[in-house]
Amino acid sequence: MTSYRVWAVPGLPEVQPGDDLAKLIAGAAPELTDGDVVLVTSKIVSKAEGRIVQAQDREAAIDAETVRVVARRGALRIVENKQGLVMAAAGVDASNTPAGTVLLLPEDADSSARVIRRGLRDTLGVEVGVVVTDTFGRPWRNGLTDVAIGAAGVRVLDDLRGGQDAYGNPLSATVVATADELAAAGDLVKGKAAGLPVAVVRGLPHVVTAHGEGEGEDQDGGARAMVRVAADDMFRLGTSEAVREAVTQRRTVREFTNDPVDPGAVRRAVAAAVTAPAPHHTAPWRFVLLESAGSRTRLLDAMRDAWIEDLRRDGKSEESVAKRVRRGEVLRRAPYLAVPCMVLDGSHTYGDPRRDAAEREMFTVATGAGVQNFLVALAGERLGSAWVSSTMFCRDVVREVLGLPAEWEPMGAVAIGRPAGAPAERAERDVEGFIAVR
Structure with missing residues (x-):
């Protein structure tokens, strides 16, 4: 496969607690087909799941979501949150939410992705992959990008170890973060302030798993498989x-x-x-x-x-x-x-x-x-x-x-x-x- 297409889905309404995201997405993108990957900004997942909390003090909300402080410089904190993600401010977001409230990340973004995937299958009869995305900064690099914090029906990692490169050299350390690459591609068309929280990638059906493959908790770790365990993390602390x-x-x-x-x-x-x-x-x-x-x-x-x-x-x-x-x-x-x-x-x-x-x-x-x-x-x-x-x-x-x-x-x-x-x-x-x- 040498090309793919990515576009933002227009026409989604403002998401409210209790909304069925799969139905909203299906209504706005009825043209979805097998092998597509649907990229969903975590903010609307959090809103649909009622992860809006009253918090006049954002710092207190960050404290409540923090498991471990990784690094601190002035008011900025990089922390490990309850979902096991290492990120700024535990993912607590005070933008695009009413004054006096903050948005917390989904409690289990992999589970959220599975629910959306099943809903799209039931509504449109299509087999798609779903990636829940959020914005991260990265060590050693300036700027932000979207990464995968939840996934269903997607091969989140492409393990090339044991193969060979174009010159016949063995690949011994190459594991591609496919789900993060998809998330970043979607971010190019969604935009941070454009009101377009969902994007679709078409033309990469090989990254989508078949129905029943990796659907269960035991078979597929979802995006959690991308979180480096402590024993392998050389940069665990500031x-x-x-x-x-x-x-x-x-x-x-x-x-x-x-x-x-x-x-x-x-x-x-x-x-x-x-x-x-x-x-x-x-x-x-x-x-x-x-x-x-x-x-x-x-x-x-x-x-x-x-x-x-x-x-x-x-x-x-x-x-x-x-x-x-x-x-x-x-x-x-x-x-x-x-x-x-x-x-x-x-x-x-x-x-x-x-x-x-x-x-x-x-x-x-x-x-x-x-x-x-x-x-x-x-x-x-x-x-x-x-x-x-x-x-x-x-x-x-x-x-x-x-x-x-x-x-x-x-x-x-x-x-x-x-x-x-x-x-x-x-x-x-x-x-x-x-x-x-x-």
Whole structure:
């Protein structure tokens, strides 16, 4: 198929709550035929379904429809709404509706599309596809366009993976958003202020499913199939929200999968670590990355032996020694280890024990800030971590096994890997309990 035609449907009346949209569309477009795609602006669907609410304060209506704030800049909010759509203002619209009211999006736009499709089949005897559209802005692009928020009888995604391009190259990532392309085509002829809320695309019958194909909830996800799930969404949050999310989602992970860790991700986390504040314009951080199983085993075996010796020297029973060693095995269960170290290059010596102790504390705090940056950045890479203090108790052993300079002071070890399960919910803490105001 090399061509298609798209036109707006004139003659539709002002839609009122309770109106049968299929009958209104059939009356205005009796020429509909099999294989057409009917594009319906969500605003008239919302009106017909009574999604008009009294709201002197649009912001309160947005709050009520919001599940999650994705990004915020001034008064503008990009949010995930109850329908799972990520968009500005949760889709709450105060235009083309009486003063003091706002329009909410259809509760289930896929269901709305199915109702319209069945109605057109019953009224006109035609098999058409139906797409419910709304206006979206898009990441990385200026301007607005219509996209599909509901669909019935339409192949919303055209999965070309496994095929070949014109040069015989395999297609491995190409999934075309057909329903969005249809919605955008219709928007060219509907217009935002022309009072033409319905358009028809003719000449693309291959995008329309046959009667009974994908009609049921179980067979066809409708436009919902186009919403990227959280696990696959690389841009789930705005900048400031992503920083807060990474900080709050950082957890101590003690069980890891066997999946290999991307060394590049760890190096990006180190790059974040070395942006931490430090005294005297110094850089007190060093990170030893144990990327081979052999290096990890040699270090952990030597540390275990030193620890057992210390515990026995402390008079611990063999049972107590074995129990403590088992508790410390989190590092051995991780597929990747990093040993952060502190160096005191650039530190000042005052000859005053009090001031010298404070100087060392400043460097220790700076090292901790770097490690915190490191852990948060790992969380941003979807890597779990556990910061374990054990290397601080056997620094000589660590330096000897890893061949580190004498001035490098190991400050624990970080176990890194893909979490084996979802982290436990963190108990809420009353922030006021950590604040003193003077």
